[in-house]
Amino acid sequence: MHELEVKIPSVEARSYRISIGNEILGSLWDRIEADYSRLSKFVVTDENLVSAGHLEAFLGRGSVLTFVISPAGETSKNIDTVTSIIEAMEKAYLGRDTLVVALGGGTVGDIAGFAASVFKRGVPIVHVPTTTVAQADSSIGGKTGVDSSISKNAFGAFWHPAAVYIDVAVLTTLDDRQFRAGLVESVKHALIADNEYFDFLQSNIEAVLERKADVLEKMADYNCKIKAGVVEADPTEKNQRRMLNYGHTVGHAVEAASGFELLHGESVAIGIIAAGLIESEMGLSEPGRLDRIRKIFEKIGVPITLPANLAEDNLVDLIKRDKKAVNKWPRFVLISRIGKVYCRDGQWAVEVEQDVVENVLGKF
Amino acid sequence: MHELEVKIPSVEARSYRISIGNEILGSLWDRIEADYSRLSKFVVTDENLVSAGHLEAFLGRGSVLTFVISPAGETSKNIDTVTSIIEAMEKAYLGRDTLVVALGGGTVGDIAGFAASVFKRGVPIVHVPTTTVAQADSSIGGKTGVDSSISKNAFGAFWHPAAVYIDVAVLTTLDDRQFRAGLVESVKHALIADNEYFDFLQSNIEAVLERKADVLEKMADYNCKIKAGVVEADPTEKNQRRMLNYGHTVGHAVEAASGFELLHGESVAIGIIAAGLIESEMGLSEPGRLDRIRKIFEKIGVPITLPANLAEDNLVDLIKRDKKAVNKWPRFVLISRIGKVYCRDGQWAVEVEQDVVENVLGKF
Numbered sequence: 202m203h204e205l206e207v208k209i210p211s212v213e214a215r216s217y218r219i220s221i222g223n224e225i226l227g228s229l230w231d232r233i234e235a236d237y238s239r240l241s242k243f244v245v246t247d248e249n250l251v252s253a254g255h256l257e258a259f260l261g262r263g264s265v266l267t268f269v270i271s272p273a274g275e276t277s278k279n280i281d282t283v284t285s286i287i288e289a290m291e292k293a294y295l296g297r298d299t300l301v302v303a304l305g306g307g308t309v310g311d312i313a314g315f316a317a318s319v320f321k322r323g324v325p326i327v328h329v330p331t332t333t334v335a336q337a338d339s340s341i342g343g344k345t346g347v348d349s350s351i352s353k354n355a356f357g358a359f360w361h362p363a364a365v366y367i368d369v370a371v372l373t374t375l376d377d378r379q380f381r382a383g384l385v386e387s388v389k390h391a392l393i394a395d396n397e398y399f400d401f402l403q404s405n406i407e408a409v410l411e412r413k414a415d416v417l418e419k420m421a422d423y424n425c426k427i428k429a430g431v432v433e434a435d436p437t438e439k440n441q442r443r444m445l446n447y448g449h450t451v452g453h454a455v456e457a458a459s460g461f462e463l464l465h466g467e468s469v470a471i472g473i474i475a476a477g478l479i480e481s482e483m484g485l486s487e488p489g490r491l492d493r494i495r496k497i498f499e500k501i502g503v504p505i506t507l508p509a510n511l512a513e514d515n516l517v518d519l520i521k522r523d524k525k526a527v528n529k530w531p532r533f534v535l536i537s538r539i540g541k542v543y544c545r546d547g548q549w550a551v552e553v554e555q556d557v558v559e560n561v562l563g564k565f
Numbered sequence: 566m567h568e569l570e571v572k573i574p575s576v577e578a579r580s581y582r583i584s585i586g587n588e589i590l591g592s593l594w595d596r597i598e599a600d601y602s603r604l605s606k607f608v609v610t611d612e613n614l615v616s617a618g619h620l621e622a623f624l625g626r627g628s629v630l631t632f633v634i635s636p637a638g639e640t641s642k643n644i645d646t647v648t649s650i651i652e653a654m655e656k657a658y659l660g661r662d663t664l665v666v667a668l669g670g671g672t673v674g675d676i677a678g679f680a681a682s683v684f685k686r687g688v689p690i691v692h693v694p695t696t697t698v699a700q701a702d703s704s705i706g707g708k709t710g711v712d713s714s715i716s717k718n719a720f721g722a723f724w725h726p727a728a729v730y731i732d733v734a735v736l737t738t739l740d741d742r743q744f745r746a747g748l749v750e751s752v753k754h755a756l757i758a759d760n761e762y763f764d765f766l767q768s769n770i771e772a773v774l775e776r777k778a779d780v781l782e783k784m785a786d787y788n789c790k791i792k793a794g795v796v797e798a799d800p801t802e803k804n805q806r807r808m809l810n811y812g813h814t815v816g817h818a819v820e821a822a823s824g825f826e827l828l829h830g831e832s833v834a835i836g837i838i839a840a841g842l843i844e845s846e847m848g849l850s851e852p853g854r855l856d857r858i859r860k861i862f863e864k865i866g867v868p869i870t871l872p873a874n875l876a877e878d879n880l881v882d883l884i885k886r887d888k889k890a891v892n893k894w895p896r897f898v899l900i901s902r903i904g905k906v907y908c909r910d911g912q913w914a915v916e917v918e919q920d921v922v923e924n925v926l927g928k929f
Contacts, residue, residue, distance in 0.1 A: 202586030205786075207705060207793040209725050209800055212576035222566030284644055284713065291715040294885055294893045319683070322710065322721040322802075341571060346686065349648065351655040357686040358722065361573050422569075429571040436573055521658055529658045
């Protein structure tokens with residue numbers, strides 16, 4: 202037996218830009234056309250964006266190849282939708298010189314991002330996120346994915362965007378429940394990374410809920426800085442980036458167990474409270490901390506207790522299917538204080554006994 | 566409007582090992598277990614490998630999670646098979662700490678490689694290629710993909726393996742037509758990169774067809790060195806790597822137009838002859854070159870003319886759908902002499918008028 206080595210060269214660092222503004226949607230298409238003039242464009246959006254008038258506001262009167270995901274939402278986040286997108290791109294004879302443009306919420310970004318990552322082995326994408334959750338979180342960082350019949354994001358890729366454009370004005374037409382649920386990711390950012398940001402949210406939560414542009418822009422700024430900082434340190438989630446999963450291990454299980462009746466943000470709110478209870482069990486709590494978190498969630502209007510109809514053993518089974526599970530039980534992200542993730546032996550996600558989690562799920 | 570930058574750090578160079586030997590299949594599993602002891606293993610293979618006894622020879626008596634693709638071959642190279650693999654991995658509660666092991670030909674490697682690249686945003690894979698085409702070509706270089714209903718490899722990713730193990734002894738049980746068709750990629754390597762290798766193949770073609778181990782090992786060596794050299798220079802096919810597509814632009818179209826009645830290698834043989842005819846039209850031919858190529862293909866026993874039942878306009882339509890197409894007509898790789906790709910203005914794939922291609926397809 203003899204051996205050969207194949208060298209895979211290094212990949213250079215690069216960067217992409219997040220542009221944040223108020224009422225910029227109508228001017229973005231010209232900018233995208235100018236910045237990517239060499240590439241064919243293919244827009245992916247969903248029927249909610251069409252009915253809200255955002256697609257028309259974005260594209261103007263020009264004719265652009267567009268795929269409209271229908272129905273909007275989590276039920277379309279599967280491989281069949283990706284296949285339909287890929288085949289629509291093929292029918293339009295698009296090649297590798299194509300730019301995918303995702304206009305929509307987290308689901309649109311996840312689906313379009315994954316489609317871009319696999320179309321002919323990968324084409325670039327720009328994101329124009331239109332929901333609180335997408336603007337705060339999912340459009341930044343390059344995570345893409347769709348669900349299998351068994352679990353969330355079973356299919357996925359890390360596929361960093363070429364650019365992100367955030368118009369906070371589109372949030373003013375967002376459905377109230379969606380808007381509120383999306384704020385949970387902002388609270389999560391504050392909890393894991395920035396104590397001052399938590400204070401800002403606490404003081405300005407009424408203005409946020411009234412969707413005041415200046416407060417929303419400020420919030421977008423905080424969110425993007427926090428998210429970008431974590432992603433830069435660990436772009437493919439080997440360790441540190443896992444902190445962004447705060448509240449998500451239980452959250453994902455709750456979301457699935459509810460049959461996606463609960464929105465992602467609502468489920469993560471429950472997951473964050475569960476994390477708080479686990480912190481108490483593990484001696485990581487501080488007086489009053491969990492109450493402050495419960496209070497802000499109450500103001501936002503998201504659930505802070507486990508719905509009675511969710512079976513605990515089903516939740517435990519779903520937690521075992523978490524994609525970060527190692528030896529069939531995932532690690533958990535916990536905080537030691539507001540703005541500070543609990544890090545043990547250099548690990549940002551730590552072992553928690555299954556008993557402790559079952560105990561917490563049983564009592565709330 | 567204001568802006569933030571997100572930095573994506575550089576990715577370090579790495580390398581992987583290709584191990585080549587004769588009758589090593591039975592000892593590989595222990596080595597894989599030792600080298601990747603920390604990871605769960607998931608084997609992907611197909612029913613041909615099972616019936617040939619190779620799976621059993623590979624795994625011994627141990628019980629290992631295995632997915633057997635059925636039916637074997639191109640018809641299973643689609644997203645439904647990938648979905649079945651992903652869901653089988655989920656049902657086994659596998660996490661990101663999983664090593665996918667692909668035992669099989671090019672189709673198995675492409676499917677398993679793509680599944681590994683998307684499973685929970687990517688897990689490592691090792692390839693144990695078992696056909697002439699997989700050993701010479703597809704197991705090295707990180708290209709993965711599955712077909713859509715419209716074209717080949719419409720879904721795909723660049724996903725470099727962790728290691729490749731080549732046992733030339735498994736070729737001795739390979740179906741004769743498969744064996745012969747796979748040799749076309751070896752001829753292609755010689756044509757684009759190594760004039761001496763072409764002479765070697767010409768002189769030793771009888772021994773190759775008798776599947777003599779020493780000649781097959783020598784061939785594996787030439788193939789891996791050539792392929793590795795090209796991949797190292799351009800791992801994600803921005804330019805130079807395109808030379809590996811010699812004969813493939815017409816070849817892929819022929820393969821699809823035949824409804825996959827023709828094997829990949831058989832189609833590429835036709836594509837290489839088509840490239841030779843295009844070279845003649847463009848003044849790149851040398852006296853006797855195309856005859857030498859025709860002669861070696863005749864000895865191998867692969868077609869050198871277009872089957873009469875393939876409609877020319879259908880071929881042109883399929884060529885337009887080539888994944889490397891820019892502005893809906895792909896560039897072509899051509900050679901200026903044996904062992905030397907024709908490179909114009911730094912481009913390894915050059916523009917050829919659609920008329921020229923139609924003309925060539927019309928006359929052969």
